[in-house]
Amino acid sequence: MSATQIADTGLTAAEAAKRNDLASRKPYVAAKLARISEMEARGDISPIIRLEKSYLCNFQCTHCSAEYYMDRHLHKVFKIEDERRKIDLDDIRELSRQADELGIARFVITGGEPLVMKDFDAVVEAIDPDKHYVITDTNGWFLDYERAKHLKAIGVEKVQLSLDSFIPEQHDAFRNKPGSYKRVMRAIDASIDAGLNLILSTVLVKGRAKTDEFREMCEFCTKKGIGLYVSYAKPTGSCTEHPEFVITKEDADIVREFEKKYNVFTHMTPSYGSFKGCITVKGLITVTSTAEVTPCPYIDLSLGNLRETSLAEILDRGMRNPWLGPHRPDCLIGEDPQFIKLHTEKTKNSVLLPVPWGKGFSDSDSLVD
Amino acid sequence: MSENNPADLFDEFGRCIPAESVGAHRKSRRYFQIAKPEIDYAAILERSVRHFGNSIADELDAARFQARVESILEGLSKDLATKNITRGVGIPFIVPKTTEADIGAALEKTYLPAVAAAFHEKLPDATFKNHNRHPLDGQLGIVSGSRHESLIEAAGRSAVVGIYFPCLSEYSVPGAVAQTKLLPEQFTLAGGYDTCAALVGTPDLLIRADGYPPLLWLGALETQDKTSGFHFEAYGLNLTFNHRGHHDKMAEYWWCGLSVLG
Numbered sequence: 001m002s003a004t005q006i007a008d009t010g011l012t013a014a015e016a017a018k019r020n021d022l023a024s025r026k027p028y029v030a031a032k033l034a035r036i037s038e039m040e041a042r043g044d045i046s047p048i049i050r051l052e053k054s055y056l057c058n059f060q061c062t063h064c065s066a067e068y069y070m071d072r073h074l075h076k077v078f079k080i081e082d083e084r085r086k087i088d089l090d091d092i093r094e095l096s097r098q099a100d101e102l103g104i105a106r107f108v109i110t111g112g113e114p115l116v117m118k119d120f121d122a123v124v125e126a127i128d129p130d131k132h133y134v135i136t137d138t139n140g141w142f143l144d145y146e147r148a149k150h151l152k153a154i155g156v157e158k159v160q161l162s163l164d165s166f167i168p169e170q171h172d173a174f175r176n177k178p179g180s181y182k183r184v185m186r187a188i189d190a191s192i193d194a195g196l197n198l199i200l201s202t203v204l205v206k207g208r209a210k211t212d213e214f215r216e217m218c219e220f221c222t223k224k225g226i227g228l229y230v231s232y233a234k235p236t237g238s239c240t241e242h243p244e245f246v247i248t249k250e251d252a253d254i255v256r257e258f259e260k261k262y263n264v265f266t267h268m269t270p271s272y273g274s275f276k277g278c279i280t281v282k283g284l285i286t287v288t289s290t291a292e293v294t295p296c297p298y299i300d301l302s303l304g305n306l307r308e309t310s311l312a313e314i315l316d317r318g319m320r321n322p323w324l325g326p327h328r329p330d331c332l333i334g335e336d337p338q339f340i341k342l343h344t345e346k347t348k349n350s351v352l353l354p355v356p357w358g359k360g361f362s363d364s365d366s367l368v369d
Numbered sequence: 370m371s372e373n374n375p376a377d378l379f380d381e382f383g384r385c386i387p388a389e390s391v392g393a394h395r396k397s398r399r400y401f402q403i404a405k406p407e408i409d410y411a412a413i414l415e416r417s418v419r420h421f422g423n424s425i426a427d428e429l430d431a432a433r434f435q436a437r438v439e440s441i442l443e444g445l446s447k448d449l450a451t452k453n454i455t456r457g458v459g460i461p462f463i464v465p466k467t468t469e470a471d472i473g474a475a476l477e478k479t480y481l482p483a484v485a486a487a488f489h490e491k492l493p494d495a496t497f498k499n500h501n502r503h504p505l506d507g508q509l510g511i512v513s514g515s516r517h518e519s520l521i522e523a524a525g526r527s528a529v530v531g532i533y534f535p536c537l538s539e540y541s542v543p544g545a546v547a548q549t550k551l552l553p554e555q556f557t558l559a560g561g562y563d564t565c566a567a568l569v570g571t572p573d574l575l576i577r578a579d580g581y582p583p584l585l586w587l588g589a590l591e592t593q594d595k596t597s598g599f600h601f602e603a604y605g606l607n608l609t610f611n612h613r614g615h616h617d618k619m620a621e622y623w624w625c626g627l628s629v630l631g
Contacts, residue, residue, distance in 0.1 A: 043616035256605030328622045368396045
């Protein structure tokens with residue numbers, strides 16, 4: 001795609017420049033990304049694949065959605081080992097191949113903390129950064145300039161860096177890691193200097209949208225030219241013990257108003273006129289360390305296992321499920337009380353997550369049971 | 370939820386009960402809702418005159434407008450099959466006399482600007498945004514079986530008074546068309562003029578602080594691509610107009626409307 005073609009799509013100049021740069025380095029990936037809107041117009045989907053190969057983490061955050069998947073949790077609470085077969089690099093290569101066939105273009109390596117994975121580079125290679133746009137999540141602890149340069153060199157395009165308060169003590173307390181705020185600030189500069197695309201992600205708990213701290217974080221990101229991704233606290237994982245974190249529509253509407261003046265967005269924010277709403281399946285899926293596919297990082301109900309079912313069929317299951325497809329404006333697991341209750345009931349007795357297809361989600365699901 | 374009488378066409382909340390053959394959720398948990406507004410006939414008339422033009426005032430005053438709407442409601446209430454529709458949300462509207470033969474052109478030149486102006490006037494801190502990039506001029510037709518041509522023809526002769534009922538909740542767009550064909554003749558599937566007129570008279574129809582309203586399709590209008598359509602949708606406390614594919618699917622969030630003229 002030429003620069004002229006990109007300039008005609010209504011993008012901001014900065015976004016067009018980024019896409020032109022990508023097109024010059026990775027034309028196959030850029031072409032796939034450019035086709036997403038026409039895929040959506042046809043009724044096809046191109047979700048971002050969040051890949052949770054490992055749940056190892058050097059943090060223990062108050063709101064972690066992955067805590068219940070972690071070995072440390074299974075050891076401490078249930079005194080068991082997770083004997084299920086874990087995904088390996090061959091599984092990731094196969095997932096990459098199936099995703100590419102479906103026109104899917106984006107992978108996020110997440111966890112756990114991806115940058116503690118010894119095989120991180122091999123995972124990037126298995127995804128294939130010449131076929132897919134590769135993003136990594138990180139808490140920033142290990143992301144200095146050298147590491148950022150290395151990420152760029154192996155094909156990572158973007159970093160999503162977590163910052164949960166603009167007040168250092170609050171961030172460190174939320175993350176249960178003294179010094180983590182300073183490491184995030186270092187990682188911001190390191191990522192920018194290394195030429196990585198960068199967004200900050202932050203968890204919105206009830207009432208935070210009205211605070212000076214949140215507004216100041218929005219102002220900081222806007223001045224710095226960094227997007228701030230706001231993730232609503234969901235009552236799953238470690239947050240199950242904090243139902244008071246769940247936001248109200250008023251909180252969500254404040255963030256929507258902030259989008260008018262700050263560089264801030266949620267997973268439901270329209271992108272260049274595309275109003276996807278809740279992106280479960282339509283815009284995002286998670287592949288867990290046991291090859292289960294869930295419709296969102298916070299919904300612990302599987303749509304199928306990639307060792308038994310093709311990715312295409314798993315996505316179809318999601319899109320024909322009345323909770324998940326084809327369109328809703330709110331966050332299913334963060335805002336819909338009936339679904340939150342259903343999810344809590346379906347997961348409360350499950351030691352090993354996610355709940356398999358047929359026992360959580362199924363083709364007989366109904367909104368009014 | 371109480372059982373409906375087999376003869377009822379609408380349930381106790383005013384929702385049109387879908388026929389077995391029609392693409393729609395059989396039951397609704399009523400998660401997406403439109404709050405029932407207080408009807409102020411004089412205010413609706415004044416807004417319609419301000420944003421559509423004085424020609425409406427030449428044909429109607431508040432008393433006549435109210436009388437015509439009440440006559441529609443009375444007719445619906447007297448019929449056991451249709452009486453329940455009056456339990457739901459019903460928005461009186463006035464479509465101005467529209468001699469422009471092209472529906473898309475009329476929407477672009479008259480109706481959408483009127484919605485924008487009425488919305489900004491009522492909610493100055495919020496925004497109305499037209500995200501649609503698809504041309505409307507010369508591109509819109511009336512869906513066969515929607516009966517919507519009756520409204521277009523009436524609007525060509527004089528201002529039209531009617532009630533907009535967003536009661537085809539959780540129907541696919543083809544399902545809404547199929548259901549309309551099964552209803553008595555006075556029901557027409559809502560399209561552009563009537564939905565816009567309802568939003569001019571009641572600009573905050575889709576604005577809720579305490580929950581989410583539905584998306585409203587202009588179900589009676591079609592383009593060459595029959596699997597997509599135009600719609601109004603709230604975004605927080607703001608209102609949007611846009612185009613998207615529906616691909617004949619149904620969603621809890623997707624509603625169509627019926628209009629009854631009087």
